[in-house]
Amino acid sequence: MSEKPKAPEPQTRMLDARSLRGLAHPLRMRLLAALRHDGPATASRLAERLGESSGATSYHLRQLAAHGFVEDAPGHGKGRERWWRAVHDGTAFNEQLLYDEDPATRGAADLFLHEIATIHTQEMGTWLGDAHTWSPQWRRSSDLSDFTLRLTPDQAAELVARMHELVESYRDVPQSEDSETVRIHTHALPRRSAAE
Structure with a gap:
């Protein structure tokens, strides 16, 4: 019996000062997220999906391309339509x-x-608004939780690393006809108590 091929490791782009300045624009971040989540698209399709003008999406896609975040997607469409795709699966932020x-x-x-925080909020709002359209099984499988712990900076960093390892371990799980794309958000934030 042959072993199932392992899913490819996601390609992540580490941001430096120059690439960060090229990406740090709300529409550019939304365009890149749309290409990463939904696959290749044209500027006009992205404009329609995001409620923007095709002139704005075209301009910002070219800026993303100049900074190496997107590229042409050959083999899509026909005629003069220009299709774009994301170059990387994700972005890593250097603190x-x-x-x-x-x-x-x-x-x-x-x-x-x-x-990023705005995008997370929008995704949560979309889920809450659309939850009634999903099966009870999917609604039970969603999570909106928070926890409060007292940790040192090292303990918090260890917890975050372990959560990321756990999430990454699910990249290779077998797919089935009821598999869906699932977005996982993690937030670990220190908070000063009112007494401080």
Whole structure:
């Protein structure tokens, strides 16, 4: 019996100061997310999906291409339509960018992280608005939880790493006809108590 081929490791792009400044724009981040989640598309299709003008999506796709986030997707469409695809599966954020000596880089880092939080909020809102259209089994399989722990910075970093390892271990699970794309958000945030 032959062994099932292992799913390819996701390709992740580590952001540096230049690439961060090229990505840190709300529409660019939404365009890149749409291409990563839904596959190749044209600027006009993305414009329709995101409620933007095709001129705006075309411009920002070209900017994403100039910074190496998207590229042409040959073999899609016909005629003069230009199809785009994401180059990487994900993006990794270097926390040091928040402390960069260049204020433009620090501003881009702040905008990037706030936009990620906005995207997470929008995805949660979409789920809550559409939950009634999913089966009871899928509704029971969703989660909206929070926990409060007292940890040191090292313990919090260990917890985050272990959560990421657990999530990554599910990349190779067998697919079936009832498999769906599942978005997992993790947030681990220190919070000062009111007494401090």
